Every structure is written in C-alpha cells, then in structure tokens.
Amino acid sequence: MLVVVLAAIAISAIGPHSVTVWLTELFWALGLLVVLLATRRKFRFSTAAYACFFVWMMLQVVGAHYTFELVPMDWLMEPLGLVRNPYDRIAHFTVGWFAFPFAELFLRKGWVKSAAFAAFFAIMTVVAMAGLWELVEWQYAVIDGGDAGAAFLGSQGDEWDAQKDILCDALGSACAGALFLLRAKKPRRRK
Secondary structure, eight states: OOHHHHHHHHHHSSSSSSSHHHHHHHHHHHHHHHHHHTTTTOOOOOHHHHHHHHHHHHHHHHHHHOOOSSSSSSHHHHHHHHHHOOOOHHHHHHHHHGHHHHHHHHHHHSSSSSSSHHHHHHHHHHHHHHHHHHHHHHHHHHHOOEEEEEEHHHHTTTTTTTHHHHHHHHHHHHHHHHHHHHHHOOOOOOO
C-alpha cells in the first residue's frame, strides 16, 4: 500500500490542475502517512485498518491532482442525473472509515473496555474531526480569498456543503463502526 500511495503521489505531480491546491491537499495525506510510519513500531494497526487509511489517501491524491470538484466523474454523474460532482462526498464517506482504526486503537490500548464503546467513541471522534475539518476548509478559503481557496473549499455552489460533508463522514464512520463490531464478535483462531 505504501508503494502504491507513493507512486500515485509521484504521478499526481505531473500537471496538476492547480499546484497550490495540489500541495494543500497532499499536505494532509502526507501528514497521515508520516504519522502512520512514525508510530508503526509503537502501535501496529490491522491490515483492514491500514486499508481504510489507504483508500482515503488514494482518493486524496486524485482529488489533489484534479481538485475535488474537477475529478472526471461523468461516468457516474450522467447516469444518475447529478449536477454536482460527487467525488468530494465519496471522499468524505471514506474519511468516516477512520472509525475502524480508531476503534481498534481505543480497544487495544485499553482506553475503553468493550468493542461497543470503542466503536461509539471512534464514530464520535470522526464526527468531531469532520466538524473541525469544515472549519479548516472555511478558514483556508477566507485566507486565500481566490480560486485556490474556493477549490479547496469545494462547495460547488452548495450552501449546505459543510453539513452534507459531515453527514457523509458520519455515515462512513457508522458503517466502519458496524464493521468493527462484526469483526470484534468473530471468534479469532489461535496460531
């Protein structure tokens, strides 16, 4: 997964739509990658948890290259009759998948006593992060004041964009939390 992410980043550097947006969006993916690499000896997530991070990083890299509103999605927009590019919403849904590794972290570190509490607090963590992220987008757009700020904000004219993005994060986290609970109930085989 690491090799694929690094290759995708290298490819995305070739003619991005906006270098400013590319750098800003990649900052977050690279930040997560650095944190995961720096902490891998202290806490090793499951392959499923790393896959949750991987999917989001890949979507982030593609969104960085095109800007989220310009990722080619005609293949989906036309059949569904969509006016707005759904790529940003899809990416927000996958941010919700971070609930799976968070639940894993909370339970394995002993910060909570049950898988149900781990899933609950992981979902709440993702929803809180989603709200904070929308504040970051808003402030970046205000500070930049130009096309890069508008592209980073990615509202595409939707006055309820922030709320819908948070909803997508919450729905993704609920799915990830449910998957974590199903996996936690599954009996483990001894090696």
